[in-house]
Amino acid sequence: MTVSAICLSALTLGACAAARSAGEGVGTVREGFAEAATAPLEDLNLRRDAIPTVLLQAQSAPYDMRNLDRCPTIAAEVRRLDDALGPDLDEPTPQDGSLASEQAADAAADATLAAIRDTATDFIPLRSWVRRLTGAEQHSQQVQSAIQAGRQRRAFLKGMGMQRNCAPPAAPSWFTPRRG
Numbered sequence: 001m002t003v004s005a006i007c008l009s010a011l012t013l014g015a016c017a018a019a020r021s022a023g024e025g026v027g028t029v030r031e032g033f034a035e036a037a038t039a040p041l042e043d044l045n046l047r048r049d050a051i052p053t054v055l056l057q058a059q060s061a062p063y064d065m066r067n068l069d070r071c072p073t074i075a076a077e078v079r080r081l082d083d084a085l086g087p088d089l090d091e092p093t094p095q096d097g098s099l100a101s102e103q104a105a106d107a108a109a110d111a112t113l114a115a116i117r118d119t120a121t122d123f124i125p126l127r128s129w130v131r132r133l134t135g136a137e138q139h140s141q142q143v144q145s146a147i148q149a150g151r152q153r154r155a156f157l158k159g160m161g162m163q164r165n166c167a168p169p170a171a172p173s174w175f176t177p178r179r180g
Helices: 001-020 026-037 053-060 071-085 100-122 127-134 135-161
Strands: none
Touching: 001 053, 053 071, 071 135
16 A cells, blocks of 8 residues: 555545444544554554453353353353344344445445554555464464354353343344243
């Protein structure tokens, strides 16, 4: 990416930030820009994202049902997983009331941040080897493994919630508990 393309990206980010309502979302764009610009630190293993405890627990015991014998406790565990993983596939997309122009501005900001992140990491010669040698690739694989375990545990818990006739979030959002 050339210097002019980086400048264009910065201008796009500024326009996207301005398109958002007063103060709302600007911090998110700034945080995203800082994160994208410092992406090479992850490749050099100088910055790591911590794996949430709930995902590490899911990885070590995905089918553990200790202390999860009631619907409220299952729901609480599903909520902890939702906090770490984001919404499950069965959850409807939240309608935040934003206008189409705001959604387009958000999409443009996300695309620009991705381009900045890609450009910043492209400056590392032999990036894949650097990631292997620094341990960044291994950490990335550990994070992905923990995410997969968390998703598996959440699905298991929702299945157990259905079996026990629990209401969502202890069961999938489409599930209606039978009366009686």
